[in-house]
Amino acid sequence: MKKNHKILLYIAYTLVAIGCFLYFLFPSETFKGVVSDYLLKLLPDYQVQFDRLQPVLPLGLGFETVSVLQNDRKWLQIDRLNLTPQITSLWSPRKTINYRGRAYQGFLKGQMDINTSEKNARTDVSLKLADIQLSDIAYLQERLGRNVSGFLNADVDVVDSNGSKRSIKGRLDLADVRLELSNPIINIQEVLFNLVEAEFNVNRQVFSLRRLEAKGGQVEGSLTGTVMIRKPMGKSRLNLRGSFFPQEVLLAGIKDLLPGNLFKQQMGEKGVPIRIFGTVERPKFSFR
DSSP states (O other), X not given: OHHHHHHHHHHHHHHHHHHHHHHHTOOHHHHHHHHHHHHHHHOTTOEEEEEEEEEETTTEEEEEEEEEEETTEEEEEEEEEEEEEOGGGGGSSEEEEEEEEEETTEEEEEEXXXXXXXXXXXXXXXXXXXXXXXXXXXXXXXXXXXXXXEEEEEEEEEEEETTTEEEEEEEEEEEEEEEEEEEEETTEEEEEEEEEEEEEEEETTEEEEEEEEEESTTEEXXXXXXXXXXXXXXXXXXXXXXXXXXXXXXXXXXXXXXXXXXXXXXXXXXXXXXXXXXXXXXXEEEOO
16 A cells, blocks of 8 residues: 555656656747747738747646737737647647637637648637726727727637638627717717627628617617728728617717707607718718
8 A cells, every 4th residue: 555655656756847847948939939930820911929938737838928910010919828729639630729818907718729621721719808908908099099998808709711711700798988089079078888789790801790789878879780891991981870869968068069959859769860881080970
């Protein structure tokens, strides 16, 4: 019995020693080069940079301060990201990698399935976001041209076949949203939403907004439609329709701007109808 205990202790000691050896003497710089080359081939339109790479348990790699850039502009930053492959998938054409990380004071996790078969090359990515703070996403503020804050939770699925056929679908939940107005209207500096829910998909350069609902705050309403994606993004064409109920706080702020009770006259059981058209950089609005 004692002999068995000694054998187990020796095995445990050996495994710990090997683990410490691999952790402290891990060739980080060599692996950084290998991973960087692989990411360049996988994502040729983006530059992926990271400060540190180290082994993690269960068997995988941990990255610190991961930055994703496009044309030298930072698109995304992740504070910490752990990648853990499913060992049994390493010997098959379809490889599965689980990931988990921290970004913008929130969390992310998901799974990536990579089919390396020449005939059916395809990548499937599932992503879950929790408690992401919008105010920390510099790229979002820059693209909107105004400050926005709130908390984001999301589920997103991406399918990429041979790099040319890509589809995205997802659901977003935003809470305590504050959107600054670029040209403040009278007494309104920002618009507040308690909760915003959205479902969307992207396919063949068409962004389809299947459902958007705003609840609580200064405005309640819904919106659906499409955005024809163009380059640059500001030239994308808008075709959105819906309705909204402006709350008393909002009406009080714009009472000197609009003639009489315009919104109240337009409002039916479903609210004030609204159409948004034009381009992203120059949107136009119609309330009928």
